Amino acid sequence: MSLLSLRDVHTFIEQFHILEGVSVEVPQGSIVALLGRNGAGKTTTLRTVLGLNPASSGTVTFDGLDITEQKSFDIAGMGIGYVPENRQIFAELSVEENLRIAERKKGELEEKEEMIFGLFPDLKRLIRLPGTNLSGGQQQMLAVARALVADNRLLLIDEPSEGLAPVLIEQMMDAIRTLSEHTTVLLVEQNFIVASRLAQHYVIIEEGRTVKAGEMADLVDDDETIKRYLGAA
Amino acid sequence: MSTETSELTTQTPDSGSSKNRERAEWLQENRVRVTVLAVLIFVFVVALLGLDRDDWFSTIMQGLSVGALTFLVVSGLSLIFGLMDVFNLAHGEFFMLGAYLGWTAYTRADTLIDVAIPMLLLGAPFALMPLWRRIAAMVTLAGRARKTSAIGAIVVGALTAFFTITRFPLVIWDAENFAMTPTNMTVQIDLGTLAPLPAESFSGPAIVAILGVLLGGALIAFGFSVLRKPGMESGAIDMKRLATFGGLIVAALVLHLIKEPVNEWIFGLSTTWRFFLSMGVSVVLVAALGALVEVVLIRPLYDRPIYQLMITLGIGFILIELVREVWGRPEFTMARPAAFAGTGEGCPGQGLGGFFSGCSTVEVFGGRLRVYNEGFVVLVGIVVLVGVMLLLKRTRLGMVIRAGVEHPEMVEALGINVRRVFTMVFALGSGLAALGGVLAAPSIGLSSGMGAVFLLGSIVALAVGGLTSFPGAAVGALVVGLLQQIIIRYGQVGIPIPFVEEPFKPSPTVVPAASIVVMVIILLVLPTGLLGRSEK
Numbered sequence: 001m002s003l004l005s006l007r008d009v010h011t012f013i014e015q016f017h018i019l020e021g022v023s024v025e026v027p028q029g030s031i032v033a034l035l036g037r038n039g040a041g042k043t044t045t046l047r048t049v050l051g052l053n054p055a056s057s058g059t060v061t062f063d064g065l066d067i068t069e070q071k072s073f074d075i076a077g078m079g080i081g082y083v084p085e086n087r088q089i090f091a092e093l094s095v096e097e098n099l100r101i102a103e104r105k106k107g108e109l110e111e112k113e114e115m116i117f118g119l120f121p122d123l124k125r126l127i128r129l130p131g132t133n134l135s136g137g138q139q140q141m142l143a144v145a146r147a148l149v150a151d152n153r154l155l156l157i158d159e160p161s162e163g164l165a166p167v168l169i170e171q172m173m174d175a176i177r178t179l180s181e182h183t184t185v186l187l188v189e190q191n192f193i194v195a196s197r198l199a200q201h202y203v204i205i206e207e208g209r210t211v212k213a214g215e216m217a218d219l220v221d222d223d224e225t226i227k228r229y230l231g232a233a
Numbered sequence: 234m235s236t237e238t239s240e241l242t243t244q245t246p247d248s249g250s251s252k253n254r255e256r257a258e259w260l261q262e263n264r265v266r267v268t269v270l271a272v273l274i275f276v277f278v279v280a281l282l283g284l285d286r287d288d289w290f291s292t293i294m295q296g297l298s299v300g301a302l303t304f305l306v307v308s309g310l311s312l313i314f315g316l317m318d319v320f321n322l323a324h325g326e327f328f329m330l331g332a333y334l335g336w337t338a339y340t341r342a343d344t345l346i347d348v349a350i351p352m353l354l355l356g357a358p359f360a361l362m363p364l365w366r367r368i369a370a371m372v373t374l375a376g377r378a379r380k381t382s383a384i385g386a387i388v389v390g391a392l393t394a395f396f397t398i399t400r401f402p403l404v405i406w407d408a409e410n411f412a413m414t415p416t417n418m419t420v421q422i423d424l425g426t427l428a429p430l431p432a433e434s435f436s437g438p439a440i441v442a443i444l445g446v447l448l449g450g451a452l453i454a455f456g457f458s459v460l461r462k463p464g465m466e467s468g469a470i471d472m473k474r475l476a477t478f479g480g481l482i483v484a485a486l487v488l489h490l491i492k493e494p495v496n497e498w499i500f501g502l503s504t505t506w507r508f509f510l511s512m513g514v515s516v517v518l519v520a521a522l523g524a525l526v527e528v529v530l531i532r533p534l535y536d537r538p539i540y541q542l543m544i545t546l547g548i549g550f551i552l553i554e555l556v557r558e559v560w561g562r563p564e565f566t567m568a569r570p571a572a573f574a575g576t577g578e579g580c581p582g583q584g585l586g587g588f589f590s591g592c593s594t595v596e597v598f599g600g601r602l603r604v605y606n607e608g609f610v611v612l613v614g615i616v617v618l619v620g621v622m623l624l625l626k627r628t629r630l631g632m633v634i635r636a637g638v639e640h641p642e643m644v645e646a647l648g649i650n651v652r653r654v655f656t657m658v659f660a661l662g663s664g665l666a667a668l669g670g671v672l673a674a675p676s677i678g679l680s681s682g683m684g685a686v687f688l689l690g691s692i693v694a695l696a697v698g699g700l701t702s703f704p705g706a707a708v709g710a711l712v713v714g715l716l717q718q719i720i721i722r723y724g725q726v727g728i729p730i731p732f733v734e735e736p737f738k739p740s741p742t743v744v745p746a747a748s749i750v751v752m753v754i755i756l757l758v759l760p761t762g763l764l765g766r767s768e769k
Binding site: 050052071072073074076077082084088090091092093097100101102104146150 | 629632633635636638639640642643644645646647648649650651
């Protein structure tokens with residue numbers, strides 16, 4: 001059964017029709033990669049799930065419940081974590097506060113500390129620094145760590161490898177693989193190699209429409225589809 | 234690779250050289266800021282040195298006093314603007330309303346109790362909101378007809394409430410009748426001869442008035458629930474809501490029955506206690522008004538900042554007219570509470586300990602200060618500054634506010650109801666303005682124009698300190714206060730000018746112009762203010 005499913009979702013941002021029929025199924029316990037060219041509507045799809053850009057028609061269901069018209073904080077509160085495109089680390093807050101603010105119950109950070117610092121050992125020694133002092137890679141790790149503090153059943157991760165050095169990309173992939181043992185992941189990723197190594201399923205969006213979806217294993221050998229929708233082989 | 238180096242330096246915080254380098258870097262980045270601050274301090278010191286010794290100390294303290302009042306206004310403006318980008322032009326009027334409500338709670342507590350009774354009844358039906366939503370869901374009208382009927386219900390409800398509330402007993406001052414003017418009541422409370430006014434009775438049957446107000450409240454609540462989007466969660470009518478509904482009605486009825494002994498008790502309290510009570514009442518009432526304004530009027534307009542400005546401006550004008558209508562146009566003052574009004578033997582107090590002597594004035598460093606203006610007001614200003622800083626730095630709410638200033642959507646995506654935090658901050662800011670108003674009432678008096686004066690000072694303080702920086706707001710308020718008092722003092726002693734016989738005496742009316750000139754100069758050099766961060 002799908003943990004998250006979008007059916008024929010349309011979304012406007014102001015007067016612009018950004019999503020014109022997106023359908024995505026995210027099976028429980030899997031990693032699904034959302035692929036497509038720049039401006040295809042991948043980020044908007046994630047934002048629509050969270051209600052940050054609400055859908056004007058179509059349905060979004062999470063764990064069997066219709067969340068299309070719910071408020072963002074209620075949707076997040078049902079157990080959806082978000083790692084946004086530009087990381088959105090709170091510069092004024094320390095690393096610890098950046099994690100603490102994600103708590104939905106008091107003391108959650110202490111419970112998850114071991115798991116989080118196991119994935120991102122660097123964060124432990126940076127814990128007192130203000131968010132503004134972190135490097136890009138450290139900010140990306142903090143953004144993922146922040147989504148792990150609360151009990152989330154689904155993570156929406158937008159471009160985790162963007163702007164990272166190759167060695168950090170490997171580390172980030174390891175982390176996502178480890179956390180996906182307990183959490184379902186919907187991933188937006190420009191880097192096809194990263195996406196193909198992480199995800200079991202894929203969905204391709206082109207000009208705001210879902211054009212193809214299936215098993216990642218089949219897509220890797222399908223040069224024609226890759227060339228046609230993703231631009232590179 | 235600047236990020237890499239900063240990472241390296243933070244890894245070795247104990248090495249002295251890197252610390253020095255950090256300091257040098259900081260100076261390099263902030264050299265304009267440091268220079269402007271140094272020039273500002275230099276100008277103030279020179280201006281103060283031109284005064285006699287006993288003059289400059291009291292000038293500083295008076296500047297601090299005005300600065301503290303300005304700070305109470307500007308702190309709310311800064312928090313609200315920082316978090317939600319709303320510039321509340323009615324903030325000065327919240328300050329003014331705080332002063333008038335404070336005066337009322339202090340001088341005419343019986344009037345406030347008489348007004349509270351119908352207000353509790355009017356609020357009771359709102360506790361049953363889910364019931365109204367459920368009934369609203371049965372309304373089959375759609376589109377414009379639905380909207381019209383909802384607004385119709387609100388208007389009819391408001392009229393019903395208005396005409397039945399006037400049937401409730403109300404003892405009140407009368408600006409036309411000298412014995413009953415607010416001015417006269419202030420004199421009476423100062424002399425200790427003020428007593429509760431003889432109780433009035435309902436005009437017409439009490440039950441009609443009570444039911445009328447409840448009906449009016451129900452109609453208004455119903456109208457608002459029809460306006461809501463259909464199909465939204467309506468919640469359950471649980472015991473808690475029923476208890477609130479019943480509790481409010483019972484509270485109103487009980488208050489009506491026991492209001493005479495309550496009035497006797499309040500009027501028997503010392504004016505010091507009544508002053509603290511009136512601070513609390515005024516802050517709570519204006520904070521509630523602020524929350525209501527945010528939810529009903531500002532929230533629907535978050536995408537339209539210009540409309541927001543216009544609506545807060547309009548609220549300000551409405552409040553000014555309301556105050557003129559209820560309290561009368563003539564200005565009056567609020568009597569100083571007993572703890573700060575002592576005269577006679579042993580007064581004025583001597584030295585710093587004299588602030589606690591109960592005298593109205595104190596002699597410190599050769600200058601004479603008023604304990605209330607230059608002592609208590611400044612103290613409250615400092616307490617609020619420290620309190621809000623602790624709130625921002627040490628509490629979860631403060632953490633959410635600091636995060637929300639930067640990325641409100643991300644805070645929302647973490648499962649936090651940012652809109653509710655907006656409302657809380659709006660209420661907090663309004664309450665702080667009201668606190669400033671109550672504090673100002675005994676020192677500068679009450680007038681319907683006081684809000685505009687302080688709003689202007691606050692805007693200057695906000696711009697000088699940096700729009701979204703809370704410590705900046707405090708520094709800006711200090712600059713505004715000191716500048717004002719130095720100009721006023723030089724207006725008294727005059728500035729000697731070479732080869733001119735008469736010293737130049739600036740008129741106090743140049744104060745607003747001078748503070749704006751200072752603001753313009755600082756903004757030209759430092760576009761983000763003294764402590765503001767550049768906006769990206």
